[in-house]
Amino acid sequence: MLALAAPALAATPKTSVSTIEGEVMCPICGTLLELAESPQAQRERVLVKRLVAEGKSESEVKDALVAQYGTAVLALPQGSGFDLSAYVVPVIAFIVAAIALALGVLRWRRASRPPPPSSDATQGPRGEDAERLEADLARYDL
């Protein structure tokens, strides 16, 4: 009984063919495997189905495909070597763009702000001006 159950447990699928097909390429066709119908894609699909039926996980299936077809079979670039730039460059570009935008907004706000009032204006008129102002206010009884 246990001997019969063991292979069944080992063959329990850990991923699905459709999941894998959406994440790997048909290297000859240059498209996702799920969109490809070439003879090579059909053989690759058979291999994926067999590996999934054997209970291989998603990463194990992908590793097996890379061993057979090379890294070009992966739809997403690897996270090492030159391929790493596919992930790093957009992040760096986003950060640089955000900094440039923030600096631009700061500069724009500084330019559109009214100039600060001079110290003369805050302290009011002085000397003759103050006397004339007082006279005018008195004249108009304000």
Next chain:
Amino acid sequence: MSTRALLAFLAVCAVIGLLAFGLLNKGEAKIAVGDPAPDKVLPVLGGPGQGSIAEYRGRWVLVNLWASWCIPCRQEAPALDRFAREFRGRDVTVLGINVQDNSDDALAFLRENDVRYPQLRSIGDERSAAFGSTGVPENFLVNPKGRLVLIWRGPVDREFLEEQVVPIVAGRS
């Protein structure tokens, strides 16, 4: 030049550099008759060990790029195998390089077609790119000095081998 202009110039150079790198990496090699045969040590298909075209220096080598899913490859296999057996004793080797394939299918192909000449395996399309290949099958005749003397981008048959290859390896052309 102001700092801002310099930064903009460097950014443009970086983008152009990346584009050029991508284009150069995608570009297929262009090979012609007279060029040295592209070569690299590759694993033996279905077995331990490695091999290369250079191992056959001193012999004529008919390099055949093939894949098990390729129908014309299946059609040309008997002619190639017959040619390999006929000329084995005359310093001629047929060397198969299996490309863009999985090894189980490739080995099944060899069994079904009773192909017995030596086989190497190229993972990915690196080898076919080195040969400037646009598909399979493709055939390349390499002289004993390791240079290409015939490039045939397509399947071969018995007539082709007798008319195009045999005169060269037999020194009649």
